[in-house]
Structures are given as C-alpha cells and as structure tokens.
Amino acid sequence: MHxxxxxxxxxxxxxxTQAEIAALLGLYQTHYSRYERGERELPMHHFxxxxxxxxxxxxxxxxxxxxxRKLS
Numbered sequence: 495m496h497x498x499x500x501x502x503x504x505x506x507x508x509x510x511t512q513a514e515i516a517a518l519l520g521l522y523q524t525h526y527s528r529y530e531r532g533e534r535e536l537p538m539h540h541f542x543x544x545x546x547x548x549x550x551x552x553x554x555x556x557x558x559x560x561x562x563r564k565l566s
Contacts, residue, residue, distance in 0.1 A: 495557040498532040504548050504555065505530075519543060 505515055516526035519540050528534040545552050551563040 495560070496532060497536070497555065497557040498530050500555060500557045501536070501544070502530045504544075504550065508548060515544070518547060 505512070511523075512526050512530065513523040516523045519526065525534075529536045529540075541552055541555060545555050546565065548555070549564050551559075551565065553559050554562045
C-alpha cells in the first residue's frame with residue numbers, strides 16, 4: 495500500500511477531516527490534500543507528528559506493514 499492511501503485511510507478511520515489534519519500540521523487543506531493524493535511527498539517531521547497524533551508506528555503510517563502498532 496502506498497503511504498498516501500494509508501494517510502487517507504487512517505484519517506477517515508479516526509473520522510477527521512483534511513482541514514483538521516492540515517491545521518494540526520500548520521498547512522492549508524489544499525496543500526494537505528496533495529499528500530493524500532500522492533502529488534507531494536510528506537516531509538518526515540509531518541510523518542512523526544501524524545504518528546504521534548494517531549498513536550501508530552511510522553512503519554504502519556508509511557504503508558510498510560498492515561497491522562497498526564501503537565506507540566509506547
């Protein structure tokens with residue numbers, strides 16, 4: 495699975511809007527939507543912020559594993 499699809503899936507599972515996640519990252523919603531569509535690469539510091547926010551490991555968020563692991 496591509497990480498950008500995982501970003502969308504996790505956001506929707508948590509019932510969050512793109513606007514809410516964009517605000518968390520300090521972005522405009524339109525800018526964040528480009529990450530979810532795979533049009534832009536998500537910077538590592540945003541990956542870390544989202545992993546902490548969603549309480550999932552980076553490898554899950556990046557689409558490297560399919561079973562979410564919570565952070566310690």
